[in-house]
Amino acid sequence: MATLTLRLFDYGTLRAKLTPGSRVAILSCGSCARLSDGLGGEQGLEGLAEKLTADGFQVICREVLPIACAKDALAILGEAGNRLLDEADAVIPLACAAGIRRTQERVPPARLCVVTRTVGKGSFTSETGARLTEAAADTGLIVDTADGLSLAEAAARLGLQAGGF
Numbered sequence: 001m002a003t004l005t006l007r008l009f010d011y012g013t014l015r016a017k018l019t020p021g022s023r024v025a026i027l028s029c030g031s032c033a034r035l036s037d038g039l040g041g042e043q044g045l046e047g048l049a050e051k052l053t054a055d056g057f058q059v060i061c062r063e064v065l066p067i068a069c070a071k072d073a074l075a076i077l078g079e080a081g082n083r084l085l086d087e088a089d090a091v092i093p094l095a096c097a098a099g100i101r102r103t104q105e106r107v108p109p110a111r112l113c114v115v116t117r118t119v120g121k122g123s124f125t126s127e128t129g130a131r132l133t134e135a136a137a138d139t140g141l142i143v144d145t146a147d148g149l150s151l152a153e154a155a156a157r158l159g160l161q162a163g164g165f
Contacts, residue, residue: 001121003032003069003096004132005039006151007161008117011051014165017113018090024052025061025088027103029068029095035124037151037163039116040068040094044164048094051165060084068099074106082106094164117160122148 018024026045033040038047042064049059061084065073077085085091085106090113093103097118104112120135120143131148135141141157143149155162 001134002035002124002130003098003118004120004122004130004151004154005033005036005096005116005118006155006158007039007163007165008115010161011048011165014092014113014115015052015055018052018057021056021058022089023058023060023087025085025091026052026059026063027068027074027091027093027095027099028062028064029093029099030064031067033068033095033099033116035130037130039162039164040064044094048092048165060088065095065099068093068095069102071102073099073102115165117158119151119154119158119160 026049028045029040038044045062045064049062052059063077091107091111092113092115093100100114119139120132122130122132124130130151132154133143133148135143151162
């Protein structure tokens with residue numbers, strides 16, 4: 001069962017949170033966040049990186065972490081990647097809450113730009129996409145269908161955004 005995650009806001013809101021010309025690092029989960037309708041993984045990372053670059057931000061680090069919440073998730077970065085994290089003005093984790101906690105262990109809070117909210121657990125198929133079947137208690141969501149809620153429906157009910165930037 002995948003941990004499903006939504007975006008807190010749209011791209012315009014994210015852009016406004018960043019200082020023009022900022023050096024940005026994007027860490028993207030290649031597991032659950034990728035299954036969250038393309039929020040993470042290579043697709044989510046590249047989509048966001050292209051928009052930020054087009055708007056004049058310097059994307060100095062872009063890395064897909066196989067499983068962002070794993071204890072050694074950031075080890076994949078190596079010395080060069082860790083140096084880039086230190087140089088970044090903002091670090092954006094495209095990950096669930098546990099992946100964000102892993103990033104917080106390494107990045108000072110002032111440079112961390114949280115853009116996601118974990119909404120529960122569910123399933124994924126190529127035919128239906130991600131389906132929320134167990135809502136996290138703190139969402140207040142009620143899953144009222146046998147096959148679960150699409151992430152678009154869950155996002156609409158919560159005032160959040162589904163999919164990648």
